[in-house]
Amino acid sequence: MEPPACVVEELKQFVISDAPPTAYYIPDFLSEQEESHLQQQVYKSPKPKWTQLSGRRLQNWGGLPHPKGMLAETIPEWLQTYCQKISSLGAFGGKVANHVLVNEYKPGEGIMPHEDGPLYHPTVTTLSLGSHTLLDFYTPVGGVQGDAPQTEENRFRFSLLVEPRSLLILQDEMYQKLLHGIRPCEQDALSQKVLNLSAAGARAGDVLTRGTRVSLTVRHVPKVTKAKLLLGRR
Ligand SMILES: O=C(O)CCC(=O)C(=O)O
Numbered sequence: 001m002e003p004p005a006c007v008v009e010e011l012k013q014f015v016i017s018d019a020p021p022t023a024y025y026i027p028d029f030l031s032e033q034e035e036s037h038l039q040q041q042v043y044k045s046p047k048p049k050w051t052q053l054s055g056r057r058l059q060n061w062g063g064l065p066h067p068k069g070m071l072a073e074t075i076p077e078w079l080q081t082y083c084q085k086i087s088s089l090g091a092f093g094g095k096v097a098n099h100v101l102v103n104e105y106k107p108g109e110g111i112m113p114h115e116d117g118p119l120y121h122p123t124v125t126t127l128s129l130g131s132h133t134l135l136d137f138y139t140p141v142g143g144v145q146g147d148a149p150q151t152e153e154n155r156f157r158f159s160l161l162v163e164p165r166s167l168l169i170l171q172d173e174m175y176q177k178l179l180h181g182i183r184p185c186e187q188d189a190l191s192q193k194v195l196n197l198s199a200a201g202a203r204a205g206d207v208l209t210r211g212t213r214v215s216l217t218v219r220h221v222p223k224v225t226k227a228k229l230l231l232g233r234r
């Protein structure tokens with residue numbers, strides 16, 4: 001089902017026009033109460049729900065995405081509310097998000113440049129709780145013109161500032177053609193390379209100190225397998 005055109009229309013005011021198509025940045029998408037409620041729920045989750053990785057830890061909700069289809073699991077109500085709220089903006093072309101990754105980064109932690117890949121295509125949406133971060137975007141290896149060595153520095157294109165309580169939506173080229181990552185540092189010195197400075201209420205020259213950030217990446221996994229294997233069936 002297509003979303004009502006007016007809803008998608010409403011998103012257009014949030015396009016980051018200096019970035020490649022298409023990034024939407026919505027500051028204060030969450031109220032402070034919603035932010036602390038979500039933080040409480042994340043930290044109330046049972047310990048085995050966390051997976052510790054190098055430089056961050058995560059919770060996976062909704063099932064494990066797989067090329068053959070995700071065996072869907074029920075998303076708890078405290079997350080489902082936001083799956084619906086974000087989907088109702090038209091972010092997933094009328095579909096409802098069915099997968100959420102919760103990432104926690106302490107100051108000095110980050111995530112290596114990567115692509116989100118085909119399983120979630122074509123949209124990823126991110127809620128930020130507790131702290132800002134800088135999301136850095138890179139040309140893939142092999143995508144840099146000329147003879148320059150393909151170092152991370154040479155492949156770096158620009159950053160987006162995501163403030164706590166904001167919603168970021170990435171689609172199109174931003175999703176498909178660029179890698180994204182978070183540098184493992186404790187402070188961010190903002191420059192003109194941050195393409196959404198004014199929308200995020202910041203200025204070049206500002207230095208922001210990171211706190212613990214929890215991000216919720218809310219996505220729609222199109223390929224789902226519903227048939228649960230009936231164990232013990234005769
Ligand atoms: O924490 C973020 O904003 C980025 C997380 C991310 O890139 C991912 O989970 O794929």
Ligand SMILES: [Fe+2]
Binds near residue numbers: 115180
């Ligand atoms: Fe990612």
